[in-house]
Amino acid sequence: MAAADRTGPVVRTPYGAVRGRLEHGVAVFRGIPYAAPPFGPHRFRPPVPPEPWHGVRDALAFGPTAPKPPYSDAFAQYLSDPVVPGDDCLNLNVWTPEPGPGARLPVLVWLHGGALTRGSSSVPVYDGRTFARDGVVCVSVNYRLGVEGYGLFPDAPANPGLRDQLAALRWVHRAIEAFGGDPDRITLAGQSAGAISVGALIAAPQAQGLFRRAVLQSGAPEASDRDKVRRMVRRMAARLKVPATAEAFAAVDRELLLRTQAEVGRLSSPVLGGPAFGVVVDGDLVPRDPLQVLVEGRAAAGAELLMGWTRDEYRLWLVPGGLLERVDRLGAVALAGAMARCRAGHEVPRGYRALRPDAGTAEIVGQMVTDHLLRRPLHRLADARPGTSYVYEFAWPSLRPGLGACHALELGFVFDSGDTPESARLAGENVPRELAEAMHAAWVRFVTEGRPGWEPWGPAHPVQVFGDGEPHIAHGPRDAELALWAAPGAAPVEPAPAVAPVAGPSAGSARTTEPRSVARLLRRSGGARRR
Template sequence: MTADRVNPVTRTPYGAVRGRWEQGVAVFRGIPYAAPPFGPRRFRPPTPPEPWDGVREAAAFGPTAPKPPYSEAFAQYLSDPAVPGDDCLNLNVWTPDPAPGARLPVLVWLHGGALTRGSSAVPVYDGRTFARDGVVFVSVNYRLGVEGYGLFPDAPANPGLRDQLAALHWVHESIGAFGGDPDRVTLGGQSAGAISTGALVAAPQARGLVRRAVLQSGPPETTDRDKVRRMVRRMANRLKVPATAEAFAAVDRDQLLRVQADIGRLGSPILGGPAFGIVTDGDLVPRDPLEALTDGAAPGVELLTGWTRDEYRLWLVPGGLVERVDRLGAVALAGAMARCRCGSEVPRGYRALRPDAGTAELVGQLVTDHLLRVPLHRLADGRRDPSYVYEFAWPSRRPGMGACHALELGFVFDSGDEPDARKLAGEGAPQDLADAMHGAWVRFVTDGSPGWERWDTHHPVQVYGDGDPHVEHGPRDRELALWTTPAPEAPAPATPPELRSVVRRLRRVGALRRD
């Protein structure tokens, strides 16, 4: 390491990199942890990058994985920069002390985006604030969509998840040169990043690489293999090619993205449908991650997990869909029951608990609990190692958004001054709430305790909303108790005709995806 305050230079296993000092923090961007996943490496597991001679400049974000843009409706709320180039398996490091021997705690961050969008270049994920507070922060790019999560008969499953594992190995081997401690690594993410975190923590191949984990609005889960196959087959039919990795690798990348985006509008957190996701593969993901983690996998790994109060509002508010679902009434509730595979007693119970709620709120909370709160409760209940649970309840200043999916990110990262954070939060987000939430995450990464009581039979939940953060015991227990006797497995009923118009509207605005 060269002690140059203008251009810090650090050596990785593949060559030296030169970063920049920015506001007292050393930043290294776009460091390759694997070779470009194209040409003969397309749809294949990651391989090490080619070593380089001399010093590689690491001042700018590296290429992002191929992805379609957000629709206009969602682009009002979410930013997703795209950086062209093939060398998209790269990561970024923010560190307060880029010197071997500093042994600082490390946070490795996996971005969200439904495994089809997002990147480490999203401004809200600025790692400077974590480095400012003594944490080495690493953010990772990984393959997305069909490139990362397509299921083919002639290629291994889950290449995007394998990218993330390769990045974790890079951190274990390299982070000491940036001042980090490879034995104090916290792996974290939001939405799809949290789902990925859960899968990796449960994976036998990641044993010893992760000390703690943060799962924000995403449970450990796998996607039904048939659902992913349907997605691939529909793309293959549209492209008029076989549903094989060899055939897809011969398709122009931009054309593949266009078809993926079009077919992807058929799926939704609210209504289900074909989608890309992590699948069990008998190798990296040998079994369902939630079952594995509640059955004793990853002993010694501490968890911080939670959700936002109104997750569903990011899925329904863009495009004015809340009002349309409210008008559908019982038809929309029937669609939610089909999505959640629950009996009528569950929505009846929600209606009794929320007599003044509109249909969209009931549908949204039903699906949110089915997708997020029920499995995250089960995860916390089933772990012997300490778990800490939060709920983010501060409502956005943007009309109708409430405490929606992804809103907490600007507070966790203390990046509310970023224009991109204000796209979702609006103006006037409280700095004291960001101080409290960001501080709790720093404490958890540093010593394993965010500052409130660990999960037990009383179900303590730290609530971040208007006013001071505080613990409530079992704030969601009455709703979640309605799910303790699930309805028998049965084929989902056909979508009612009245609901199909909502489906068409969702497709047009691009709302049919997790975030």
């Protein structure tokens, strides 16, 4: 270590002192443990506090990432996913302009996306330096992924990955004042799977009082079908030839477990469903469906919410590997799969065709599923919280061919990290600086003041559109499509039932059915995964 590193800022955490580094006028602390390594006796169990340490611990490099399979080649050309080896993967990073008590700066806690199977806090696009530069203490978190974090077993508590996030949030609430943050002004934010996690946490009774406001980017509060998650575990167990228990899985070689998870999950698709890991109602941390709890106003009352989507979310799910063209060729078969996925009657796709007469099947399918997964539930959430909800749409198209304004594209603009090579993988080179400055400034305002700079949600459905040209308000830009779901034959989404705290055998869970030809299509193309 260079001598200059020994002169970096030192901050005391609840478990010991850490030394960071000054970078471009910002103090950065990386790889701080907030819980013990989740292996050995702690594997598949809720997180426990880390062992305290004596002296000063260097916090100069990103800590180990949670075990995860790599992205397929088709997705790796667009998405960065660094791997840092080691067991101490329950760690976080802090960027602050003013370490030390007394500053009382607003705090942003970031939960990364990656379908709950990939991603980490060390993705360069999530560099918190720009938030710290603008007076916000930024914290990014690693948490358990895949079967380690979201497998459903009869002999272990559910949702250990979500419990990791809760432990990190508690750490931040307790420790952030020493880094210059204000524990009473914490904003919990995430994208995709990270936003789904945010939704679960702001609805969780155990998380109340740990945050002040929340950001949900391209992810809505939801509870996954328990049988869908259990099918992932059972299929893995069948391939491994072991019982579908946490005890048996803990005895399997870690690399073999990851390979098996990747093989079983390759058909999981946001567009057409399939077995996948997700947050489930567990009767404890998640006692009821999070969306239902939040719509009823039973949690986070008065908390400001910033939420939205990208115009062409589905293109990241369909463009890599040429799946978009294959869905277009399948035509009616793919449309039937999307109707099953969304539990929609024939009136819905007919209405989309009328509104988009020049659209191909892939666009119809993609927008239907996007509305089902994201826009409908976020509209419900905003309708339940008028005056304190702010909604946006990101509509700037990527400079990479075919991607449009796809899923995850807004991240480089929110973090103002578009000049990184990792951001350019998805956005292309020379992205518009004015758009990045406007979007990043809106997030800073929301974290700081609770208002991003446009009117809150109300009867006129104002949506701030970030696209080509100046950001502007559009009133009800998705209302025509979403009204189709109220037509006769369009079934509403049923909330997940409450269950006992310890996961038992699933009873009465509905399976999502998919036409066999669609499943074969996904198998040939290598599948598509939500970021």
